[in-house]
Amino acid sequence: MGMQRTIVYDALVHRDRVHGSLYTDPGVFSDEMDRIFHKGWSFVGHTSEVPNIGDFKRRQIGLQPVIITRNPDNEVRLLFNRCTHRGNMICAKESGNTATFVCPYHGWTFGVGGEMRGVPLQNGMGKDFDKSAMGLANVPRMRIYRGFIFASLAAEGPSFDAYLGKARKLLDRACDMSPDGEVDLSAGWLKHRFHANWKMLPENNTDGYHVNVAHASLMRAVNAFSSQAFDEDKGDNSVTRDWGGGHTELDFAARYHQTGRPFQWFGGVPAAKMPDYVARMEQAYGKDLAQQHMIEGPPHAILFPNLFLAELNISFLIPISANEVVQYYTPLLLKGAPEVNARALRQTEGAMGPGSFLLPEDACMAERNQLGLAAQSPEWLDLRRGLEREYMDEKTGLLSSAVSDEITNRSFWKEYLQLMSSFPGAAA
Amino acid sequence: MSMPENEIREIEAFLFLEARLADESRYDEWEALWTEDALYWVPRRADLDPAKEVSHIYDNRQRIGTRIRQLKSGFRYSQTPASPMRRVLSNIEIAPAGADEYEAGANFMLMELAIQSTRNMNFWGGRTLYRLRRVDGGLRMVVKKILLIDADEPIANLSFLI
Numbered sequence: 001m002g003m004q005r006t007i008v009y010d011a012l013v014h015r016d017r018v019h020g021s022l023y024t025d026p027g028v029f030s031d032e033m034d035r036i037f038h039k040g041w042s043f044v045g046h047t048s049e050v051p052n053i054g055d056f057k058r059r060q061i062g063l064q065p066v067i068i069t070r071n072p073d074n075e076v077r078l079l080f081n082r083c084t085h086r087g088n089m090i091c092a093k094e095s096g097n098t099a100t101f102v103c104p105y106h107g108w109t110f111g112v113g114g115e116m117r118g119v120p121l122q123n124g125m126g127k128d129f130d131k132s133a134m135g136l137a138n139v140p141r142m143r144i145y146r147g148f149i150f151a152s153l154a155a156e157g158p159s160f161d162a163y164l165g166k167a168r169k170l171l172d173r174a175c176d177m178s179p180d181g182e183v184d185l186s187a188g189w190l191k192h193r194f195h196a197n198w199k200m201l202p203e204n205n206t207d208g209y210h211v212n213v214a215h216a217s218l219m220r221a222v223n224a225f226s227s228q229a230f231d232e233d234k235g236d237n238s239v240t241r242d243w244g245g246g247h248t249e250l251d252f253a254a255r256y257h258q259t260g261r262p263f264q265w266f267g268g269v270p271a272a273k274m275p276d277y278v279a280r281m282e283q284a285y286g287k288d289l290a291q292q293h294m295i296e297g298p299p300h301a302i303l304f305p306n307l308f309l310a311e312l313n314i315s316f317l318i319p320i321s322a323n324e325v326v327q328y329y330t331p332l333l334l335k336g337a338p339e340v341n342a343r344a345l346r347q348t349e350g351a352m353g354p355g356s357f358l359l360p361e362d363a364c365m366a367e368r369n370q371l372g373l374a375a376q377s378p379e380w381l382d383l384r385r386g387l388e389r390e391y392m393d394e395k396t397g398l399l400s401s402a403v404s405d406e407i408t409n410r411s412f413w414k415e416y417l418q419l420m421s422s423f424p425g426a427a428a
Numbered sequence: 429m430s431m432p433e434n435e436i437r438e439i440e441a442f443l444f445l446e447a448r449l450a451d452e453s454r455y456d457e458w459e460a461l462w463t464e465d466a467l468y469w470v471p472r473r474a475d476l477d478p479a480k481e482v483s484h485i486y487d488n489r490q491r492i493g494t495r496i497r498q499l500k501s502g503f504r505y506s507q508t509p510a511s512p513m514r515r516v517l518s519n520i521e522i523a524p525a526g527a528d529e530y531e532a533g534a535n536f537m538l539m540e541l542a543i544q545s546t547r548n549m550n551f552w553g554g555r556t557l558y559r560l561r562r563v564d565g566g567l568r569m570v571v572k573k574i575l576l577i578d579a580d581e582p583i584a585n586l587s588f589l590i
Contacts, residue, residue, distance in 0.1 A: 360506035
């Protein structure tokens with residue numbers, strides 16, 4: 001008989017430091033699954049992953065298996081992957097196309113939209129058996145914004161609009177890199193296992209401080225990358241931003257505008273090599289706005305808690321335990337931009353994933369963080385960097401700071417504390 | 429068409445050499461095995477179309493060069509120090525492919541110690557498909573396509589030479 005421990009989060013999360021146990025304590029992890037991943041909003045997938053009626057794709061929300069499907073009415077559905085009879089995981093295939101899900105245990109059959117079709121030997125179920133009430137359970141709340149599917153497993157709670165807040169603009173910026181205003185995540189996902197706590201990923205993904213150090217090997221191997229070193233002391237005026245709600249960004253726009261050249265975010269590929277893309281962008285957005293998009297590029301940002309808009313890649317994480325997490329990556333393909341997409345595929349392979357030139361170091365650092373945190377002294381992780389120079393940027397209305405500052409970590413933890421401590425029943 | 433025994437032995441010896449250079453992280457010698465039109469490929473699926481889908485690794489000759497320079501930089505932390513490794517090749521099949529090339533396939537099992545962080549013993553397995561070419565009397569590698577059994581599952585760092 002284990003005694004339920006109540007963890008007082010206000011004592012563990014401070015403005016300039018967080019307690020090490022937040023990354024290692026299974027009790028914390030259990031609270032996070034409940035309060036952040038199950039009750040809160042998180043990213044689940046994209047409508048382009050199920051383009052046709054009958055398409056399905058397995059995913060996970062927190063620790064719970066779900067299926068994204070497209071029903072015969074061409075609507076996206078988000079279903080729990082559990083037979084309503086005795087709990088069998090009804091869909092074992094990762095993805096595919098089907099008219100029905102048939103439970104292999106007793107033969108209960110459901111349409112691809114989740115509605116019950118029938119059970120063998122139905123007479124035995126009694127005369128009150130109501131098939132219409134026995135469909136696969138729907139995830140209580142699902143919202144789709146420009147193809148990005150978000151969900152909450154709680155029927156009640158903060159609205160999707162309140163969750164997304166100003167960060168809607170970040171999704172807009174990613175989608176508006178396409179002349180059609182639409183992105184396509186159909187190139188498949190690389191899946192990368194980290195023996196580390198899930199929070200290290202969003203904290204690392206908008207950390208501008210580690211790049212010059214942890215990724216030094218790529219700078220030494222590729223000159224083009226070394227010119228992208230993040231160094232505010234050498235004129236890099238990129239900034240870190242707090243978008244509210246735990247959403248954070250490394251914003252390179254100011255640096256890219258120093259030269260005003262397009263595609264610096266894309267290995268500096270000359271515009272002349274993508275003439276159709278440039279023409280289609282100018283046609284879609286007008287010359288000035290198209291130029292701005294092509295100079296500034298897609299965002300480098302985290303949407304709390306698990307989506308990483310990684311410039312021309314999309315990444316998300318699935319937590320496994322306090323010590324393990326899986327990160328997914330796919331290229332951000334742009335509808336109407338085949339010239340970009342052909343390069344994006346190869347760029348994703350170079351930058352993202354377990355075999356790439358960047359992410360293996362991030363995984364190694366996250367794992368070494370986890371190992372280091374087994375030492376319980378000092379008790380705290382230091383997140384003070386930039387506290388004395390962060391400022392309210394009047395142009396954007398966002399709390400901002402220099403590119404190497406830990407404002408992104410602090411923003412993440414601010415939202416974390418809000419969700420973990422304001423939860424009904426949580427210790428005050 | 430049956431191949432002469434000595435030709436089969438020569439190709440097997442090449443495959444074993446390539447495997448040993450990879451196991452021992454002998455980067456320069458491994459890089460020297462490649463032709464200029466090289467492809468070092470770890471797809472997520474055997475029939476994956478690289479024009480439409482993303483692979484774990486899809487290195488042309490230039491990118492192999494970058495990979496090796498990065499490994500040799502001393503700062504490739506995910507391979508510093510290099511993972512101790514040993515692999516076993518088996519079920520080798522070889523067929524001629526045109527005038528001066530061969531296709532070969534071999535199952536492999538690879539034990540890799542993630543000495544840089546977790547010290548987990550990672551167990552990798554699958555089948556490797558090779559395309560080899562006779563150049564100046566010797567053999568060179570044109571394509572190495574590694575079909576991991578778990579390529580579409582979550583996998584650990586793949587920054588060593590697989």
